[in-house]
Amino acid sequence: MTPSRRSAPVPETVLEFPDNRLLITLCGEYDRNLVKIEQDTGVNIRRRGNQLTVLGEPDGREQAAGILRAAYARLEEGRDVSAGDLDGMLRLGPGTAPADQMEMFSGEGFELRTRKKPVAPRTAAQKAYVANLFRHELNFGIGPAGTGKTYLAVAAGVTMLIGGQVERIILSRPAVEAGERLGFLPGDMKEKVDPYMQPLYDALNDFLPSKQVEKLMLDKRIEIAPLAFMRGRTLSNAFVVLDEAQNATTMQMKMFLTRLGEGSRMVITGDRTQIDLPRGVQSGLRDAERILDGVKGISFNYFTASDVVRHPLVARIIEAYDRDDEQHAG
Known part of the structure; x- marks a missing residue:
């Protein structure tokens, strides 16, 4: 047996x-x-x-x-x-x-502790991005939607404001979606552009109590404005974020980058696959990548679908579109 x-x-x-x-x-x-x-x-x-x-x-x-x-x-x-x-x-x-995760930058002061909650990077690319936000005066965050580019930048800005490293936060976006329709929207200029700035308001309200956000905005310690409003200004002692930068023209991008003043940090975020500029108009984000590559003091941080921290289906959607683009390019 x-x-x-x-x-x-x-x-x-x-x-x-x-x-x-x-x-x-x-x-x-x-x-x-x-x-x-x-x-x-x-x-x-x-x-x-x-x-x-x-x-x-x-x-x-x-x-x-x-x-x-x-x-x-x-x-x-x-x-x-x-x-x-x-x-x-x-x-x-x-x-x-x-x-x-919260001590991953121990000894280097890279914790993101806001008034509402601590914020920790969830991917290796996000970790490197947050570290660069503190190390460099000018940072680019480039990649698809949902990878935390703007969210982490605003969290870093709030952390620096609370910690006294900067005196104010300035958040901006090109109002490209408005185009000629901007003049037909009801209300004053603020009411017209606010719908395009809403993602920035949402991020702020995740990190600060709403009453504190209102007070800081009244005191001009937090500003949210379209890109066009930045012309002629010098932004000193501020944490400055330009969101949706793929929709800035080359001239607008140069104008914005040269607003950087003493004691300030600047973050440029964008997604090269979502350019809404008119046909034939070059994206200022693409030009900035080419022109500023290798310039000392500037970091470029890139994200992919694997860094998406929204619903898992979002990452799969982005990957499917990327595959389709590659097939058509081939």
């Missing part, structure tokens, strides 16, 4: 969590957090009492266990663990704790 083979035991890592209430939160509604970690690391997670058993290959187990420990530690500190927080830990590598 042939002896039966005993299957090799499945490698496992057992984690114990003393607070069952926090463990329930860690697992998420219908264990959705565990499912997310399983899908991204290729492991299986079994829950029994106050223990989680992680089964799978060593690398996946190590990553999943590190994320579970880090997320639990975050809950012990009284902080939430959102789907975005888990996504950030998964993207940034094995065992990256939320605390590590």
Whole structure:
């Protein structure tokens, strides 16, 4: 009689969590957090009492266990663990704790701590981008929508304003979408351009209480204005962001870049695939990339679909369009 083979035991890592209430939160509604970690690391997670058993290959187990420990530690500190927080830990590598994300620039003053919440980069490209926002006086963030270019820039501006490194924040966009229709919109000039500035208002309200935003705007410590309003000004001791820069002409871009004054930092964000300028008009963002490449004190930061931090479907949509563009270009 042939002896039966005993299957090799499945490698496992057992984690114990003393607070069952926090463990329930860690697992998420219908264990959705565990499912997310399983899908991204290729492991299986079994829950029994106050223990989680992680089964799978060593690398996946190590990553999943590190994320579970880090997320639990975050809950012990009284902080939430959102789907975005888990996504950030998964993207940034094995065992990256939320605390590590906030201290990733330890000793260099790169934490993004706003009045409402701390903000941490969720991808390697975002991490490098945030670091450059503090290291360089002029930064470009170039890539598709949803990669955090403007969001992180505004968060950095708020952090510097709170910390006293700058005296004011200036946020600007080209009002290209308005075109000739701008004059037909109701209200005064502010009411006409506000719809085009709304994404900048949204970002600010994520980091500062609405009443504080209103007061800072009344005191002119925060300004939100169309690109055309920047002409003739020198922007000193300010954190300046030009959003949707792909819709600035070459002349507008040069005008804006030369507004940089003493004690200021400037961030230019844009997506080269979403140029709304009239046919035949060159994008100032494209020209700036070519002309300023290699200039000391200027950083260029590039994002791809893998850096999208909105709904996962957004990244897949961008990738599909990129593939289509490549096929037609070929």
